[in-house]
Amino acid sequence: MSSFIIEGGHPLKGNIIPQGAKNEALEVICAVLLTPEKVTIHNIPDILDVNNLIQLLQSLGVKVERLSANSYTFQADEIRLDYMRTKEFIRKSGSLRGSVMIVGPLVARFGQAQFPKPGGDKIGRRRLDTHFTGIQKLGAEFTYDPLHQIYDIKAEKLTGTYMLLDEASVTGTANILMSAVFAEGKTTIYNAACEPYLQQLCDMLNNMGARISGIGSNLLTIEGVRELKGTTHSILPDMIEVGSFIGMAAMTGSDLLIKNTGYDKLGIIPDSFRRLGITVEKQGDDIHIPPHDSYEIETFIDGSIMTISDAPWPGLTPDLLSVFLIVATQAVGSVLIHQKMFESRLFFVDKLIDMGAQIILCDPHRATVIGLGNRYKLRCSTMVSPDIRAGIAMLIAAMSAEGTSQIQNIDQIDRGYQCIDQRLNAIGAHISRQ
Numbered sequence: 001m002s003s004f005i006i007e008g009g010h011p012l013k014g015n016i017i018p019q020g021a022k023n024e025a026l027e028v029i030c031a032v033l034l035t036p037e038k039v040t041i042h043n044i045p046d047i048l049d050v051n052n053l054i055q056l057l058q059s060l061g062v063k064v065e066r067l068s069a070n071s072y073t074f075q076a077d078e079i080r081l082d083y084m085r086t087k088e089f090i091r092k093s094g095s096l097r098g099s100v101m102i103v104g105p106l107v108a109r110f111g112q113a114q115f116p117k118p119g120g121d122k123i124g125r126r127r128l129d130t131h132f133t134g135i136q137k138l139g140a141e142f143t144y145d146p147l148h149q150i151y152d153i154k155a156e157k158l159t160g161t162y163m164l165l166d167e168a169s170v171t172g173t174a175n176i177l178m179s180a181v182f183a184e185g186k187t188t189i190y191n192a193a194c195e196p197y198l199q200q201l202c203d204m205l206n207n208m209g210a211r212i213s214g215i216g217s218n219l220l221t222i223e224g225v226r227e228l229k230g231t232t233h234s235i236l237p238d239m240i241e242v243g244s245f246i247g248m249a250a251m252t253g254s255d256l257l258i259k260n261t262g263y264d265k266l267g268i269i270p271d272s273f274r275r276l277g278i279t280v281e282k283q284g285d286d287i288h289i290p291p292h293d294s295y296e297i298e299t300f301i302d303g304s305i306m307t308i309s310d311a312p313w314p315g316l317t318p319d320l321l322s323v324f325l326i327v328a329t330q331a332v333g334s335v336l337i338h339q340k341m342f343e344s345r346l347f348f349v350d351k352l353i354d355m356g357a358q359i360i361l362c363d364p365h366r367a368t369v370i371g372l373g374n375r376y377k378l379r380c381s382t383m384v385s386p387d388i389r390a391g392i393a394m395l396i397a398a399m400s401a402e403g404t405s406q407i408q409n410i411d412q413i414d415r416g417y418q419c420i421d422q423r424l425n426a427i428g429a430h431i432s433r434q
Helices: 022-034 048-059 081-085 087-094 097-110 129-137 170-180 196-207 239-251 269-275 318-328 349-354 388-400 420-425
Strands: 003-007 013-016 038-042 063-068 071-075 112-116 141-145 150-154 162-164 186-190 211-213 219-223 231-234 255-258 281-283 286-289 306-309 334-338 358-363 366-370 382-384 404-408 431-433
Touching: 003 388, 022 038, 022 048, 022 071, 022 097, 022 170, 022 196, 048 063, 048 087, 048 097, 081 087, 081 097, 081 112, 087 097, 087 112, 097 112, 097 129, 097 150, 097 170, 129 141, 129 150, 129 162, 129 170, 170 186, 170 196, 170 219, 196 211, 196 231, 239 255, 239 269, 239 286, 239 318, 239 388, 269 306, 269 318, 306 318, 318 334, 318 349, 318 366, 318 388, 349 358, 349 388, 388 404, 388 420, 420 431
Parallel strands: 013 255, 038 231, 162 186, 306 334, 382 404
Antiparallel strands: 003 404, 003 431, 038 071, 063 071, 112 150, 141 150, 186 219, 211 219, 255 286, 281 286, 334 366, 358 366
């Protein structure tokens, strides 16, 4: 099990460029299965989850060419459908939750798919009902083998229909959307997710010949087409990494310029950090975080404690709540962090409490943070990363703590953050990999 050894107390100084968006990459890479023509995608992050998905597609028969460090071409003109029935496919796809999004394209184009019960982060229940119910409404039939935990999906014909999703699932919307592009007639998806990742996927599909309207809203309309062609697509900067760098800079008293952030696609993320008292300066498409001796959490107008909670876009993404929580530990004031979506995502706070943070875990979804206001630095500690987002929060905590900390199971961090140790060391961090 690989580890990070972090010597705390070193502020960062300089420029850093965010990687391409992990969540968008997983969606648009799956979309290459919808056409036999060549698709070129730029700004693909070099991270475990994305690399594992690319390897899975190669095993399915997709021809992959790496043009540069972050640019690839994909051509799905000779798909091996029989590979889905192999133990190797079940093992590979079962270990990567994002690979569930190959189901929609495969069913749409080939009328069949097979998929094991997926793995991924240990952050609570992450059901697939929204994915499967939506694809079923288009005409697919699902069977489940509980002994081998495998789903088998078949569809002789997909037909457009109206559907109201039970939750605004990002990956669920993407999967249904990719199924619907070939469905005969019109498909209407209400309560669709509308994150920038989905907007990017819709734009890419339209450039390939799909007919999708309502992009950016929670009501998508898809007019089915017979085929899609190739295209070239560029992935947005990763908003989660941008937010992680904002919090990291403030908590370590750093002077940091975050370059090429895709600011107009960040939604309320910058303002949410401002509510914690952090100075976030927009400079064109860049963000400057000046050195902070301290930062003070706002209260609501009536003086009550500030609450920061996740919500479907354009609300605050749940992937950043772990960062907000750790950053609040060194602020002046108190805040309630309310993680609504996943009931296990806050369980890593016991490690932060061991480091000296004042946090009350109210229940699986809520934690109250009493900021130390830099009066007391966090203590070094040994930790184990349970998931990607908790892992980056632990890294931020260790970078601000006194002494040398260790984070184990850093494969979880590598799943979502490209060469994070090398990039941070280049601007002043002291992180070694073991």
